[in-house]
Amino acid sequence: MSIVYLNGEFLPIEQAKVSVLDRGFLFGDGVYEVIPVYGGHCLRLGEHLKRLQDSLDGIQLKNPLTIPQWEQALNELIEKNEGEDKSVYLQLSRGAAPVRDHLFPAQPRPTIFIMSNPLKPVSKETLRTGIKAVTLDDIRWQACNIKATALLANTLLKQQAASQGATEAILVRDGLATEGSASNLFIVIDGVIITPPIGPRLLPGITRDLILELAEANKLPHEVRDISEAELKSANEIWMTSSTKEIMPVIELDGKVLANAQPGPMWERMIDLYQAYKVKLRQGAE
Ligand SMILES: Cc1ncc(COP(=O)(O)O)c(C=O)c1O
Incomplete structure (x- = not known):
């Protein structure tokens, strides 16, 4: 069973739920990364996290986690999921606001989601x-x-x-x-x-x-x-x-x-x- 990370918690993918008011769902208001993992090692993790920061800056959303916190969440997720090679997908949205409004919420609470999928080589x-x-x-x-x-x-x-x-x-x-x-x-x-x-x-x-x-x-x-x-x-x-x-x-x-x-x-x-x-x-x- 696939274990995902959602807002600080690790849980089975079937139990991971996000609000219908999430701006990722309503507006596509979010950014993401895809990181390949070979034998437990992330390929160019530092570069991926740097690009994530650039994307967050590009949409004016504050990074809710520090680099060590990202590393810890990613490593724990990698350990909790089976398989040698993985493709780790992480996404941050601007979170749910009380009403649908194009303007950013004053105090956004980003939704942080990470999942792991088997990485199959191109045939x-x-x-x-x-x-x-x-x-x-x-x-x-x-x-x-x-x-x-x-x-x-x-x-x-x-x-x-x-x-x-x-x-x-x-x-x-x-x-x-x-x-x-x-x-x-x-x-x-x-x-x-x-x-x-x-x-x-x-x-x-x-x-x-x-x-x-x-x-x-x-x-x-x-x-x-x-x-x-x-x-x-x-x-x-x-x-x-x-x-x-x-x-x-x-x-x-x-x-x-x-x-x-x-x-x-x-x-x-x-x-x-x-x-x-x-x-x-x-x-x-x-
Ligand atoms: C539009 C676009 N360009 C380029 C890339 C390649 O980026 P990367 O090498 O970091 O996977 C991707 C990857 O998904 C993409 O979606």
Whole structure:
């Protein structure tokens, strides 16, 4: 049975209840994080908690817990749930107010929720064949750097991609390819790994940062700069990255198979480096 954390208590998921007046429910007024856990070790916990703080600052909600308190709650939850590898989801909403009102309550009492789910690796078959992606207009708001629970546009975009037979949507704004509906974007052109700069158009992904670090440490040519839609369409390799899906190679874009017709050599190199990083993390060495 899955044990969750709700406002300071650990309890079975079936018993975890939140008010219908919770602003997370009424307005999507909240922020979240997804943290992968390998062999009991959180991947880049400090970075996740830092991004959580940035998201909270972005929605003007005071962090109700200190970093040691977050660490304790997360570690206890990880221990209470079974399984070797987990995906820990944590969410904070602005809590329930006495009446539904767009304005923030004067003294918000945030709802803090954490749950753990089994983390299943992307299948070998998917990694062998790669995924299909489609480009779609980015219909989201202008603060995509905030990891907000209000994900309606992201869900619509992902659903639209699925209805076109694709796994992920690559979002385009003002002629620039920015990120996926639930992932960051990398391309490879002439042996150079390229990803767009952080800013309000995209989420500063923890996996993205790790890939840039691995590229730097291993002297793989890389650039952080805008990617035009035309460049995306002529890229040698395209990758979509996220904490739970790691590095997914795209093999088909908008119905056209990429030149390589299989996951590219730079992807092979990077996924090996990423897996090696995880091995060290499992040993507690990262
Ligand atoms: C819109 C969006 N961009 C990027 C990412 C990747 O972020 P991370 O690597 O921290 O999982 C996600 C993850 O869910 C996302 O939802």
